[in-house]
Amino acid sequence: MSEAASTRTPVALLPSLTPLLHRWLPRQRWFAGKGRPVAGFSLVSAAELLPVDSTSPGLLHLLIRVQHPGPAGGKAAGRESADCYQLLLGVRTTLPPHLAAALIGQMDEGPLAGRTVYEGLHDPRLAGLLLERLRTPGRFGTLRFDQTVPVTGGLPARILDAEQSNSSLVYGDSYILKIFRRVYPGVNPDLELPLALARAGCERVPAPVAWYESATPEPATLGVLQPYLRGSQDGWQLALKALAADDDFTEEAQALGRATAEVHTALAAALPTMTLSRAQTWHLATAMNERLDAAVRAVPDLLPYARGLRDAFDAITGAELNGGGHAQRIHGDLHLGQTLRTPDGLWSVIDFEGEPARPPAERRRMQPPVRDIAGILRSFDYAARSHRPWNPAWAARCRAAYCEGYAEASGTDPRAEPELLRAYETDKAVYEVVYEARHRPDWLPVPMAAIERLAGPGQ
Known part of the structure; x- marks a missing residue:
């Protein structure tokens, strides 16, 4: 993925966010670079799914590339490696007590100076916004939303705690949205293969209902919505x-x-x-x-x-x-x-x-x-x-x-x-x-x- 500036979020956001990411990212279960030092961050793309203002929470969607230095010796000596991660950041003036565990940190400078940044998926209001976006196919900033059948809206959202390499949201008893944290160019097999199986009439795999992907700088699957098998x-x-x-x-x-x-x-x-x-x-x-x-x-x-x-x-x-x-x-x-x-x-x-x-x-x-x-x-x-x-x-x-x-x-x-x-x-x-x-x-x-x-x- 090549570098890209944000749509509405100023490019100045990343430098001001970097100190918080250095502390927060390595602690996440889905972060693949554990045990490796972080050499730096670069912004791949950014979109405001919900604009940031002083009276209500905002939701920023970021694709961030994390650079790691190469090993000291061997063929890869001196060469940096990099992974791209999907972040959904909530922004509030004050974080309510029920979201305290989702805290990333307080912004001291930059376009969000004075605001609190947190893991947006833990906020039911912001998680519900993702479902609403999936109900409307088409492009939204740097993202593209698509579906196979109409999606029901207005369902309460909750995050699952058991995920390791990804994150999942459950909406009511109807849907589960898997959000891919580590992002690769192209169609993710977790979308490609279930779509192929659905076309083949195989009922052993929940068929994708909707999905979203990066529209720029190049397509990459970011999340897949499927039926939630209640009671399974x-x-x-x-x-x-x-x-x-x-x-x-x-x-x-x-x-x-x-x-x-x-x-x-x-x-x-x-x-x-x-x-x-x-x-x-x-x-x-x-x-x-x-x-x-x-x-x-x-x-x-x-x-x-x-x-x-x-x-x-x-x-x-x-x-x-x-x-x-x-x-x-x-x-x-x-x-x-x-x-x-x-x-x-x-x-x-x-x-x-x-x-x-x-x-x-x-x-x-x-x-x-x-x-x-x-x-x-x-x-x-x-x-x-x-x-x-x-x-x-x-x-x-x-x-x-x-x-x-x-x-x-x-x-x-x-x-x-x-x-x-x-x-x-x-x-x-x-x-x-x-x-x-x-x-x-x-x-x-x-x-x-x-x-x-x-x-x-x-x-």
């Missing part, structure tokens, strides 16, 4: 409840397998597919081995298992894959927490953004559907390990039932490609080991148990 529970919580009650979960796992297969089948019908060549399969295995090399350097506990793990990756280069190695658009970050079951028992799949840490081009790449399947299988292992005592038999039954359900709906049993399934599950477990070692050391035994199993002979 995510698959992770359902699995934990079943474990706590010592209940069987195989029927639910089988139904979830069928739902996953329906989504994959619809994506294959709606979007291009391909057959992986042997050269592409070799590159796939090479990338997995390279990630393993980096993981072993980061977590030496992996070293005793490295040879067996490499065998899992190398096995796919000589395997006879069903269909020659089918690849298509997939979810890309599928686990039990990305699934919902409605009160009437219907499973849905949500959050098609892919792994936020991976580059956008990689997230849009066609991949074998078994990658998604491996993600769910790993998730069953995590659920079983989170329960005391550990219940590996519960996980094994769920894993088998899930694959059976997938085979019923797709006609292809993922276990019929054992080399590919093992490779993707191994790759996922290696990623989990690094993540847990860095962020949750107490959870490290969960992926390490899978590493021991997957590195063994005959797996």
Whole structure:
């Protein structure tokens, strides 16, 4: 994204806002630059969604590029990296007590001198304004709003606290608006894929109702409004409840397998597919081995298992894959927490953004559907390990039932490609080991148990 001045907000706003951003941004859960110093900020675009005056709150929409200095040594030495973030800033003369937790700071100078700036999404009045903008398709300053069906207005807004890499607003019991914090050029897969699935008639994914994007300096998806599945529970919580009650979960796992297969089948019908060549399969295995090399350097506990793990990756280069190695658009970050079951028992799949840490081009790449399947299988292992005592038999039954359900709906049993399934599950477990070692050391035994199993002979 190239630099752009604001429409009505003076360019002088950013220098005066910079001291507050330096303190506030690194503390946000969705800020991807944790642990890296901030070299500076630049304004990509700005719009006043609600003009700032002395008698009522204003709402500023900003796209801010955050610069980070490159590492001291290596190929990237001296090179800056940058991420673009979407900010929705409320502006008031005085912040009421119920918004105290949303405070960003007091402006000492610049065009907003003397005003208080805060996280606008926590203000129901300002959050409601976003819904009103989505009801009126067309361009508004640097933003463009669009919809597939008319949107109901006048609904109370509340922010969800559970989000990590994004933010979500719920409007009444009707809609949920996902707001992408880290912004990339182009159409976000979380809009692209659900739109394609809706056109294909797939009811397993909530269809986008409306969305907004940057209109300048170049298009980028900023937020997607979808139906809110009232009363739904995510698959992770359902699995934990079943474990706590010592209940069987195989029927639910089988139904979830069928739902996953329906989504994959619809994506294959709606979007291009391909057959992986042997050269592409070799590159796939090479990338997995390279990630393993980096993981072993980061977590030496992996070293005793490295040879067996490499065998899992190398096995796919000589395997006879069903269909020659089918690849298509997939979810890309599928686990039990990305699934919902409605009160009437219907499973849905949500959050098609892919792994936020991976580059956008990689997230849009066609991949074998078994990658998604491996993600769910790993998730069953995590659920079983989170329960005391550990219940590996519960996980094994769920894993088998899930694959059976997938085979019923797709006609292809993922276990019929054992080399590919093992490779993707191994790759996922290696990623989990690094993540847990860095962020949750107490959870490290969960992926390490899978590493021991997957590195063994005959797996």
